[in-house]
Amino acid sequence: MTYRAPVSETLFFMEHCTSLNEIAGKGAQADLSLDLVQSVLEEAGKFAAERLAPLNRQADQIGSKLVNGVVVTPPGWKEAYKDWIAGGWNGLSGPVEYGGQGLPVMVASAAFEFWSSAAMSFGLCPLLTFAGVDALDAHGSEELKKTYLEKMVSGEWPGTMQLTEPQSGSDLANLRTKAVPQGDGTYKISGTKIFITYGEHDMTDNIIHLVLARLPDAPAGTKGISLFLVPKFLVNKDGSLGKRNDVRCQSVEHKLGIHASPTCVMVYGDEGGATGYLVGDENKGLNCMFTMMNNARLGVGVQGVAIAERATQQALQYSRDRKQGKAPGSKDLSPIGEHPDVKRMLMTMRALTNASRAICLRTASALDLAHSSSDPAAKKQASEEASLLTPIAKSFSTEAGMEAATLGVQVHGGMGFIEETGAAQHMRDARITAIYEGTNGIQAIDLVGRKIGQSGGETLKRLMNEYRNTANEVAKSNDPAFGKTAQRLNETLDALERATKYMFEAMNRDQAEALAGATPYQKLFGLASGGSYLAQAALAERMEGGPAGRVAIARFFAENLCTQAQGLELTVTEGAASVSYTDTILVA
Numbered sequence: 001m002t003y004r005a006p007v008s009e010t011l012f013f014m015e016h017c018t019s020l021n022e023i024a025g026k027g028a029q030a031d032l033s034l035d036l037v038q039s040v041l042e043e044a045g046k047f048a049a050e051r052l053a054p055l056n057r058q059a060d061q062i063g064s065k066l067v068n069g070v071v072v073t074p075p076g077w078k079e080a081y082k083d084w085i086a087g088g089w090n091g092l093s094g095p096v097e098y099g100g101q102g103l104p105v106m107v108a109s110a111a112f113e114f115w116s117s118a119a120m121s122f123g124l125c126p127l128l129t130f131a132g133v134d135a136l137d138a139h140g141s142e143e144l145k146k147t148y149l150e151k152m153v154s155g156e157w158p159g160t161m162q163l164t165e166p167q168s169g170s171d172l173a174n175l176r177t178k179a180v181p182q183g184d185g186t187y188k189i190s191g192t193k194i195f196i197t198y199g200e201h202d203m204t205d206n207i208i209h210l211v212l213a214r215l216p217d218a219p220a221g222t223k224g225i226s227l228f229l230v231p232k233f234l235v236n237k238d239g240s241l242g243k244r245n246d247v248r249c250q251s252v253e254h255k256l257g258i259h260a261s262p263t264c265v266m267v268y269g270d271e272g273g274a275t276g277y278l279v280g281d282e283n284k285g286l287n288c289m290f291t292m293m294n295n296a297r298l299g300v301g302v303q304g305v306a307i308a309e310r311a312t313q314q315a316l317q318y319s320r321d322r323k324q325g326k327a328p329g330s331k332d333l334s335p336i337g338e339h340p341d342v343k344r345m346l347m348t349m350r351a352l353t354n355a356s357r358a359i360c361l362r363t364a365s366a367l368d369l370a371h372s373s374s375d376p377a378a379k380k381q382a383s384e385e386a387s388l389l390t391p392i393a394k395s396f397s398t399e400a401g402m403e404a405a406t407l408g409v410q411v412h413g414g415m416g417f418i419e420e421t422g423a424a425q426h427m428r429d430a431r432i433t434a435i436y437e438g439t440n441g442i443q444a445i446d447l448v449g450r451k452i453g454q455s456g457g458e459t460l461k462r463l464m465n466e467y468r469n470t471a472n473e474v475a476k477s478n479d480p481a482f483g484k485t486a487q488r489l490n491e492t493l494d495a496l497e498r499a500t501k502y503m504f505e506a507m508n509r510d511q512a513e514a515l516a517g518a519t520p521y522q523k524l525f526g527l528a529s530g531g532s533y534l535a536q537a538a539l540a541e542r543m544e545g546g547p548a549g550r551v552a553i554a555r556f557f558a559e560n561l562c563t564q565a566q567g568l569e570l571t572v573t574e575g576a577a578s579v580s581y582t583d584t585i586l587v588a
Helices: 007-017 034-062 077-086 105-118 120-139 142-154 285-321 340-372 376-417 423-434 440-451 454-477 485-509 511-516 518-543 549-574 576-581 583-587
Strands: 065-067 070-072 159-162 178-181 187-197 208-213 226-231 233-235 241-244 247-252 263-268 274-279
Touching: 007 034, 007 105, 007 340, 007 518, 034 077, 034 105, 034 120, 034 423, 065 247, 077 120, 105 120, 105 285, 105 340, 120 142, 120 159, 120 187, 120 208, 120 226, 120 274, 120 285, 142 208, 142 226, 159 187, 159 285, 187 208, 187 226, 208 274, 208 285, 226 233, 226 285, 285 340, 285 376, 285 423, 340 376, 340 518, 340 549, 376 423, 376 440, 376 454, 376 518, 440 454, 440 485, 440 511, 440 518, 454 485, 454 518, 485 511, 485 518, 485 549, 511 518, 511 576, 518 549
Parallel strands: 159 208
Antiparallel strands: 065 070, 178 187, 187 263, 187 274, 208 226, 226 274, 233 241, 247 263
C-alpha cells in the first residue's frame, strides 16, 4: 500500500506543544522557522514515500544475505542509500563544524519517523550512525573527530554499536572482548559480538564500529569497560582507505522481522587483532556508550511510532474498501470501518500513534532545550526532563507500535494473516523494538531506580504539575466535545501520584518489591503523559477553531485507555507479593 507522511499532524504538535518556538531564531537556530521545518519535513516525507516505501515489501521478502563473506542487501537498497546521502539527510541534526545541518533533534526525529514508516529496516542504518556521531562528538579525541566525523555525519561511513556477546546480553559485566594496547596509541581488539545491526553490508566503502572491550588490567564488572572505534578499513593520513581491518561478519541472523536489515555476528582478531582507537578514557566506556544508547533509545521509540502510523494508515484504507455485514442502521453492506468494534480498533490505533508521537517529540524537545539553553539551571532542568521521558518514549511507543500492528492484522481479518497484504510485516517488524537498545523491562528499572528521583523528585513533580494544569484547562473549557477527558486524566494522575509515592517508599524498603511493579508503573506513566499531550494539542486546536479531530482523539484516549490507570496502580502497589509467590512454581 502507499504511505503518506503525517507532516501536518507533526508540525501542529511541534508548533503548539514543544520548544520549537522557544529555540527558533536564537543562537545556533537563528535561521530556524516553522516554514523551514515544514519544508524539511515535506521533503523527508517525499523521500520516504517515493524512494523507500516502494522497496519495503520486496526487501522484506528477499532480506540481506551473507554471500562469500559479503553481506548483500536487497535490490534497490544501495541506490536508495546513495540518494539518501546525496540529499544530505544523514546530517540533518549533525554538528555544523563537521558538515551537519545542526537542526533540532525534534526535526530529525520527525523525519526519522517518516523514513522508518516507509521502510523500518532501512532506517536502522542511519539510526545507529546518528547515535555514533553523538558519542564520537562528545567523547572522541580531536584526531578521531578530524578523521571520522565528517564522513559519519554525511553517512558515507555509517556506524554500528557493538555491546552484546554470546554470554553477555544486557548484563555487560560479563563482557569478554579484549583490547590490548600496542604502545603507539592503538589497541588490538579480539572477541565476538552478536546481534550487530548493519555490522557488515555492501552499501558503503567503510563502516565505523564502536566496540566495548576490556583492557588487560581492567577492573572486573562494568567499571572495567572501555569504548573503541574500529573501522572496517583503516584510514591513511591523507584520508584515503588503507588495508582491511581484522574484523569480519561470521553470519547473518534469520529473524522474525526487519529482514532487510543485516543482523550480524562479528568476529575480531582472526589474524592477531583488529586495530582500534580509544574513545574517551580507559575504563569509562559505559559513560561514552550511554551517550550513544540514549540517542538510540529515543530513535527506537520513534520506530514504534513509525510502525504504528504505517499500520494505522493501512488499516484505515482497508476498512474503507472492504465491505462486509450491515452496520447498525444500514440497509446495505457496509464498509467494515462503519462497524462499532472496528471503529474502536481504528481509534485505538490512531490514539496510540498520536500519543506516542507526542511523547517522542516532547523528549526530543527537552533534548533541544538542554542543548540550546545558555542558563545552567534551565539546561539542567531540560536535561533531566529528557532523561525522565526517555524510558517512557522508548517503552510506551514501542508497545504502541506492537499493539497498533496487531490491531492492524485484526482489522484485515483473515487477510491480515496473509503475508501478501503487508499487515503481518508490520507486526513482525515491530516486535524487536521492545527488545533492543535496552528491553522495556530495563527501561522500567531505569525509570524507577534512577529517573523519578532526579533532583529529589522535583523533575517529576514539575512534569506532573504540567499534566495536572492541562487536565484542569480541559475542565475549564466546558466544551462538551471533551466528554469526560478532564475527569479521566485527573483520575490517571491521581493513580500515578499514589503509585509514585509507593515506589519511593518501596525502593527504600525492598528493591525487589519496587521492581516487581516497575513495568506497570512505567505503563501508567505513559498513559498520563500520552493523555496529557493529546489534551494539550486538542486545547490548541480548539483555540484555533479547528475541526475538533484532535479533541476526538484526546477524548477517546482518556475515556478508553486511561481507564486502565487504576488497575495498573493496584498492580504496582499490591502485585509484588504474588510475583514473589511464583518462585516455588517457577523453580518446580
